[in-house]
Amino acid sequence: MGKARISGFQLYMLLTGFLFGSTVILAPALGAKNDAWIAIIIGGTCGALLMLVYAGIALLNPSKTLVEILREKMGKVLGNIVGVLYIWFFIHLASLVLRDFGEFICTVTFPETPMTVLIVIFALGVIYGVNGGVEVMGRLSELLVPVIPAFVLIISVSLITTNDLTAFLPVLENGMGPVLNAAYNYVTFPFGETVAFLMLFPYLNMKEKLKKIVLVSAVTMTIINIIIFFRDISVLGSDLMSRATFVPHLTSLLFPGINVDPLLDINLMIGGGAKIGVCIYAASKAVSQVAGIDDYTRITRAVGAFCIVLSIWDFDNILGLFSWTEKIWPYYVIPFQIIFPLVLLILSIVKRNRPSEESAEDG
Amino acid sequence: MVNSIMLIILTAIVILILYDMRMFIRNKEPARVYALYFFFMGSSLAVSLLLAAGKRPVAPSRIIEAIVKMIGIVE
Numbered sequence: 157m158g159k160a161r162i163s164g165f166q167l168y169m170l171l172t173g174f175l176f177g178s179t180v181i182l183a184p185a186l187g188a189k190n191d192a193w194i195a196i197i198i199g200g201t202c203g204a205l206l207m208l209v210y211a212g213i214a215l216l217n218p219s220k221t222l223v224e225i226l227r228e229k230m231g232k233v234l235g236n237i238v239g240v241l242y243i244w245f246f247i248h249l250a251s252l253v254l255r256d257f258g259e260f261i262c263t264v265t266f267p268e269t270p271m272t273v274l275i276v277i278f279a280l281g282v283i284y285g286v287n288g289g290v291e292v293m294g295r296l297s298e299l300l301v302p303v304i305p306a307f308v309l310i311i312s313v314s315l316i317t318t319n320d321l322t323a324f325l326p327v328l329e330n331g332m333g334p335v336l337n338a339a340y341n342y343v344t345f346p347f348g349e350t351v352a353f354l355m356l357f358p359y360l361n362m363k364e365k366l367k368k369i370v371l372v373s374a375v376t377m378t379i380i381n382i383i384i385f386f387r388d389i390s391v392l393g394s395d396l397m398s399r400a401t402f403v404p405h406l407t408s409l410l411f412p413g414i415n416v417d418p419l420l421d422i423n424l425m426i427g428g429g430a431k432i433g434v435c436i437y438a439a440s441k442a443v444s445q446v447a448g449i450d451d452y453t454r455i456t457r458a459v460g461a462f463c464i465v466l467s468i469w470d471f472d473n474i475l476g477l478f479s480w481t482e483k484i485w486p487y488y489v490i491p492f493q494i495i496f497p498l499v500l501l502i503l504s505i506v507k508r509n510r511p512s513e514e515s516a517e518d519g
Numbered sequence: 520m521v522n523s524i525m526l527i528i529l530t531a532i533v534i535l536i537l538y539d540m541r542m543f544i545r546n547k548e549p550a551r552v553y554a555l556y557f558f559f560m561g562s563s564l565a566v567s568l569l570l571a572a573g574k575r576p577v578a579p580s581r582i583i584e585a586i587v588k589m590i591g592i593v594e
Contacts, residue, residue: 248579270527273527276527276528280531443555447551447555448551449549449552449555454539454552454556455552455555455556455559457535458555458558458559459559461532461535461559461560462560462562462563464528464563465563465570466566466579469566469570469575469576469579470579470580471578472575480580480584483593484583484584484587487587487593488583488587
């Protein structure tokens with residue numbers, strides 16, 4: 157473990173930026189249509205609990221990253237195998253966010269520019285930041301992430317005259333089924349993805365604040381998503397909202413007089429940048445720990461290049477990407493976001509209690 | 520369109536490799552660094568070449584989808 161340290165506020169900002177990620181452009185929990193606000197509340201609560209599980213694992217294994225914890229609790233061979241699976245998961249997640257970014261910018265902002273060029277330029281910037289280390293990522297988040305809620309607020313307030321405040325009614329028109337389904341999807345995207353932070357939590361300078369930081373960032377994310385949902389549905393209506401590809405973009409176009417869409421682009425660059433950065437960092441760090449390399453920056457560019465190629469290779473078009481993330485993603489992530497972390501938490505609790513029991517027997 | 524664009528990625532990868540090799544040789548990095556580096560860069564290059572040639576390999580997302588369907592979680 158190096159001497160790099162990040163403050164509680166920096167981790168909070170990095171977590172919040174990560175959670176925003178692609179949700180800046182893709183309204184979450186839309187499967188529940190006009191009951192999405194209920195799904196966001198339920199999903200946000202469950203997501204916060206899931207993040208507390210990750211924080212619990214980090215607190216029970218202080219100064220250890222996910223790979224080190226896996227190797228200690230599951231044994232070297234099984235730990236390394238699961239570690240390699242996590243490396244894949246982080247790389248895949250980074251590539252999906254890169255593709256989201258590319259598709260959005262290519263569709264909305266720069267329709268004449270090839271998506272690949274946009275992805276390559278953006279990824280190179282992020283890789284440069286990741287090579288700077290955890291402290292650089294923390295400071296960048298501290299500086300840039302506060303912009304996201306500010307811009308969300310600007311767009312929301314500016315549209316206050318063009319809305320229908322009853323658009324979210326009737327409540328639970330289709331029952332609880334779609335709401336619970338959307339809530340589960342909201343837990344897996346974005347809350348469960350914060351499992352990548354198990355590679356970063358050891359660098360927090362004040363460990364006792366970890367649970368509070370995790371909880372506050374989950375609450376911040378949930379509140380802002382509820383604001384975004386009510387803004388979007390009151391402006392667009394339930395039907396148009398469920399059919400739109402990039403809902404916040406469509407909403408921002410309704411700003412009278414000037415185009416505020418670049419604010420959304422900036423939010424995506426910050427949120428997406430934080431998320432891709434954390435994923436590439438987590439993947440590179442995990443690779444270096446599994447292989448026994450001292451410095452993860454030696455392979456950051458190689459991992460980043462693979463993420464770029466994977467983002468283009470994985471899907472033919474945007475519809476394929478959306479269909480896959482809607483149907484397959486919530487089930488594909490179950491082992492990475494729920495099963496392995498729960499196993500690690502149980503093993504950490506059991507192994508922590510064992511020495512004290514043995515010493516009690518000796519006494 | 521995709522083919523010509525993939526050439527941009529190929530060029531970027533080659534530039535990155537040349538830049539990193541200079542650094543690796545100067546710092547006398549161990550063999551495992553080279554092995555891992557070329558694993559990722561080699562995979563990227565191979566896939567890029569196939570995409571540039573218009574022969575898209577089976578995407579990992581399709582393999583994951585097939586596994587999830589095989590388990591029976593999704594129909």
